[in-house]
Amino acid sequence: MRSQIFHKFGAALLLLTLLIVPFVMSYFGKTFWLDIFTRLIILSIAASSLSLLLSVAGLASFGHAAYIGLGAYAVGIPVYFETYGGNDFLAGYNGWWHLLLAVSVCALFALVTGAISLRTRGVHFIMITMAFSQMIFYLLVSLEEFGGDDGLSVDLRSEFALLDTVVLDIEEPWIFYLLCYVLLLLVLFVISRITHSHFGRVLNAARQNEQRVRALGVNPYGYRLFAFVLAGVIAGLSGVLYANYAYFVSPGMVEWTRSGELMFMIILGGVTSLFGPLIGATCFVLLEYFLSRWTIFWHLPFGLLLLGVVLFGRGGIVGLLTRRRRGELEP
Amino acid sequence: MSVLQTNNLTKRFGGVVATDAVSLSLEQGKVHALIGPNGAGKTTFIAQLAGQLMPDAGQILLNAKDITKLSEPERVRAGLTRTFQISSLFSDFSVLENVAFSVQARTGHSYRFWSKVASNARLNATAADLLELLGLSEKSQEKAAALSHGEQRQLEIAMALATEPKVLMLDEPMAGMGSEETQRLIELLGKLKSETTLLLVEHDMDAVFALADDLSVLVNGALIASGPAAEVRTHPEVISAYLDSGT
Numbered sequence: 001m002r003s004q005i006f007h008k009f010g011a012a013l014l015l016l017t018l019l020i021v022p023f024v025m026s027y028f029g030k031t032f033w034l035d036i037f038t039r040l041i042i043l044s045i046a047a048s049s050l051s052l053l054l055s056v057a058g059l060a061s062f063g064h065a066a067y068i069g070l071g072a073y074a075v076g077i078p079v080y081f082e083t084y085g086g087n088d089f090l091a092g093y094n095g096w097w098h099l100l101l102a103v104s105v106c107a108l109f110a111l112v113t114g115a116i117s118l119r120t121r122g123v124h125f126i127m128i129t130m131a132f133s134q135m136i137f138y139l140l141v142s143l144e145e146f147g148g149d150d151g152l153s154v155d156l157r158s159e160f161a162l163l164d165t166v167v168l169d170i171e172e173p174w175i176f177y178l179l180c181y182v183l184l185l186l187v188l189f190v191i192s193r194i195t196h197s198h199f200g201r202v203l204n205a206a207r208q209n210e211q212r213v214r215a216l217g218v219n220p221y222g223y224r225l226f227a228f229v230l231a232g233v234i235a236g237l238s239g240v241l242y243a244n245y246a247y248f249v250s251p252g253m254v255e256w257t258r259s260g261e262l263m264f265m266i267i268l269g270g271v272t273s274l275f276g277p278l279i280g281a282t283c284f285v286l287l288e289y290f291l292s293r294w295t296i297f298w299h300l301p302f303g304l305l306l307l308g309v310v311l312f313g314r315g316g317i318v319g320l321l322t323r324r325r326r327g328e329l330e331p
Numbered sequence: 332m333s334v335l336q337t338n339n340l341t342k343r344f345g346g347v348v349a350t351d352a353v354s355l356s357l358e359q360g361k362v363h364a365l366i367g368p369n370g371a372g373k374t375t376f377i378a379q380l381a382g383q384l385m386p387d388a389g390q391i392l393l394n395a396k397d398i399t400k401l402s403e404p405e406r407v408r409a410g411l412t413r414t415f416q417i418s419s420l421f422s423d424f425s426v427l428e429n430v431a432f433s434v435q436a437r438t439g440h441s442y443r444f445w446s447k448v449a450s451n452a453r454l455n456a457t458a459a460d461l462l463e464l465l466g467l468s469e470k471s472q473e474k475a476a477a478l479s480h481g482e483q484r485q486l487e488i489a490m491a492l493a494t495e496p497k498v499l500m501l502d503e504p505m506a507g508m509g510s511e512e513t514q515r516l517i518e519l520l521g522k523l524k525s526e527t528t529l530l531l532v533e534h535d536m537d538a539v540f541a542l543a544d545d546l547s548v549l550v551n552g553a554l555i556a557s558g559p560a561a562e563v564r565t566h567p568e569v570i571s572a573y574l575d576s577g578t
Contacts, residue, residue, distance in 0.1 A: 217407030
């Protein structure tokens, strides 16, 4: 009970910090911190969506970056046509249209690839999800019209019209940050509810002991497929945000190392907690920033650190903190 | 009346005939014990009935309906549930959650995304009743992994009962239980047979003879005798092949 209160307190503190720090830093003229924190929040949304598969359902999907890419191109391509003409039915800056495109494309892609991937287990599942995301990668590379390897730049951010007259001006960095922040809260809330629902319990049980779930009369396949689609859609949402954040989309967003990074964030933060992916993404982005300022060979200490967490930090950062609280760690 | 019936059920693994044209019939409301030496193919037989293994030939009928082609979850929903020889639990769940999930599995689909399942009073109450029945009430908040071996065996049965089976197949439920626990379980199974037909695979002969109405003996995948327990006990082939060998 005490550790639960501690957990809630820590989570509230983290969320509050994420809300306040970038604004305080901006106030003192260091506006790039708002930029770093925006990226951090967007990656947290993607990592949280993956944690629904990885932590709750025990499905190590290694192709999650594909959905970020699809979501991003759902912004990039309509904006491209709006600028350069052609395909009027797609073209536009309308953010709701971008969202609709991203959600439907990601849901469809997840439904088809999930239906196939979920027939496999373990290493095969990891490889097949990775293969599907590589297909998207090479597809995007081959699209010469949309810049191929080099990607597309997005000249203006999506327009989110609320009612008829009010437009959410996300060109303004702090409004965009607040939008991302609110969406993160929403995503965390939805994932939390789902994890503790009837549906979530089936996923959880099937992760622990699939044989027994079947022997109790439940085929986990449909539940897993639904979770797979849901996680894909949420990652697509983060892709829409990412394209707007970077004013740029490229196949690089779909590279398999990106999928690996999302996994690292979850493991770094801790798989048992709702806030693990958020903590992991925060540490990931901040470490990346500080280490790369320190040395151009920043991948080396970064890799060693990740190795250390995987080897010794069972349960990631959340696990480390709560174990110390419970006094399970050596004094 | 026959509830569960197999006709010439056959399963081969390469050159080994694990189940050799077994025709067995379970009568409504009775305890049917299946005995045989280690490696006789009892667990393979159960696995085919449960749908984890598909037979090479033969038929399985549940209430005169052919279920040979049904998947494992479909058979459970049709009323045929098994327990496992090695306890198969959800080790991260509490004891109550293990049973509550089993109740949840029976009560329709679980595409419900919003309400908190842990505070679902109906699931928890049904689960608590089952734990009471198995004498596990005091342990309901403990993690399943923290239970003693005997308690895990009891939880295993509570979970199977939660599916409200018409036929319950128990794969060595007494294995590794203390004598007191065994006695308790024998009493419980005796009470159960008014509602459920039981197929009992068991090495504990005291339990078998205390409970079984009917008895079948499986040796090298083939049924060498099947019928009322009192008759099969005295069957000369059975005595020489099995009962006499001191197992």
